[in-house]
Amino acid sequence: MRHSNKRSGYVKVHYLTIGEVAKLSNLSIQTLRYYDRIDLFKPIEIDPKNKYRYYQNTQLYYLDIIKSLKYLGLSLEDVKSVLTLKPEELVTYLADQENRIDQEFQRLLETKEVLQRKKEQIQTFVLESNKMTVSIKKMPVQKIVKIKTSNISVHDIPNKEYGLISKVLEDEGSVFDTLYGGAYCLRRYSSMDDINYDYLFTHTVKDSKPNLNFEEVEITSLPAGNYLSITFALMDDAYEVCYNELMDYLEQHHINVVPIVYDIWMPINSTASKEDEFLVELKIQIQAT
Numbered sequence: 001m002r003h004s005n006k007r008s009g010y011v012k013v014h015y016l017t018i019g020e021v022a023k024l025s026n027l028s029i030q031t032l033r034y035y036d037r038i039d040l041f042k043p044i045e046i047d048p049k050n051k052y053r054y055y056q057n058t059q060l061y062y063l064d065i066i067k068s069l070k071y072l073g074l075s076l077e078d079v080k081s082v083l084t085l086k087p088e089e090l091v092t093y094l095a096d097q098e099n100r101i102d103q104e105f106q107r108l109l110e111t112k113e114v115l116q117r118k119k120e121q122i123q124t125f126v127l128e129s130n131k132m133t134v135s136i137k138k139m140p141v142q143k144i145v146k147i148k149t150s151n152i153s154v155h156d157i158p159n160k161e162y163g164l165i166s167k168v169l170e171d172e173g174s175v176f177d178t179l180y181g182g183a184y185c186l187r188r189y190s191s192m193d194d195i196n197y198d199y200l201f202t203h204t205v206k207d208s209k210p211n212l213n214f215e216e217v218e219i220t221s222l223p224a225g226n227y228l229s230i231t232f233a234l235m236d237d238a239y240e241v242c243y244n245e246l247m248d249y250l251e252q253h254h255i256n257v258v259p260i261v262y263d264i265w266m267p268i269n270s271t272a273s274k275e276d277e278f279l280v281e282l283k284i285q286i287q288a289t
Contacts, residue, residue, distance in 0.1 A: 014057040018043070021055050025063050040080055041066060072097055114203075132242055134249040137229045137283070142222040144181070145169060146201035154182070154195045154239060154263070161200050168217050169204060179203060179266050186259040186284060188247060192240045222262065227283040228255070234265075234278040246282055256287040 022029045035041035036053065041063055043053035062083070069079045085093060145168055147161050162180060182197040189195055204219065230246050232238045243261075250257060264281045 015045070015054045016057055016060075018053045018055070021060070021063070024060060025067070027063075027067075035066075038076065038080075040076060040083075072101075132230065132232045132238070132245070134228055134230050134246055136286070137227050139222070139224060139227050139283075141224045143204050144201040144220060144222055145204045146183075146199045146218050146220060148199050148216050148218075149182075149197045152182075152197045152200070154184075154192055154197075162202070164217065165200070165202050169202075179264055181262060181264045183260055183262050186257065186261050189243075192243070223285060225288060226286045228257065228286060229281060229283040231279065231281045234280050239280065242280075242282060246284065250284075256289075258285040258287060260284070 016024070018029055018032055021027075022032055025032075032041065032053075036043060041059070044056045044059065045054045046052070047054070065083070066079055069082055070076070074082065082090070082093060145165050147165055149161060152161070179202060181201045181203075183199055183201070184195050184197050228246060228249065230242045232242045246261075249255075262283050264283070266279045267277065
């Protein structure tokens with residue numbers, strides 16, 4: 001280490017070799033040489049005889065700034081630009097970065113919520129042993145995007161309607177959930193062909209209500225509470241069997257419910273070339289006493 005008796009303000013200045021700076025900054029010598037070549041972080045002096053690089057100890061502060069800006073995800077070119085900012089400009093820039101991080105953090109939280117819901121749904125469908133058996137589940141409030149429909153039965157594939165819901169979610173920067181839902185009136189049906197959805201929906205993770213440009217689309221929620229639930233793989237007459245199982249359970253146990261059936265569909269293969277496979281949950285909210 002080279003020493004100097006010079007003082008910068010109240011700070012005593014020392015000279016450091018590139019090896020010493022590398023150890024103190026936890027950066028490689030190759031990185032420091034590269035920073036020198038691109039004029040990002042240059043030595044204060046280069047010995048003309050042996051070409052050794054020397055840095056002032058006070059320069060380590062600026063190296064810390066470079067490392068912190070890189071940690072924010074900035075490119076080295078952007079770091080160079082930021083280092084030229086005046087203090088008041090740097091405050092504004094860092095505030096903008098803070099807002100960006102907040103937005104990214106919120107996006108990650110929303111993605112985590114979708115993943116948790118999907119995991120729980122898969123556990124319900126695949127891991128539980130009570131498939132095709134009525135059970136009672138406690139459900140939290142679930143935010144949804146819904147679209148009013150008419151003449152769409154449980155046998156239809158409403159690609160147009162779900163496509164519109166998907167567009168609304170994408171326009172709002174939300175994550176599209178692969179759990180699809182519909183709601184219709186609870187009653188005895190002579191045939192499943194007689195069931196027509198009042199609306200279709202999918203879940204959303206946005207807390208605030210967006211500005212919607214579609215009159216038929218609405219942001220709302222499924223209420224919290226206890227629900228009668230039955231789950232099954234969609235094949236043959238499973239839908240009709242499980243729906244009637246649900247109706248029989250209601251009549252046998254004299255349970256007061258909100259007369260709306262929610263059915264939730266989840267595709268169980270992710271390859272378009274495979275035959276469609278769906279797992280389904282039917283649920284009805286129990287009226288609070």
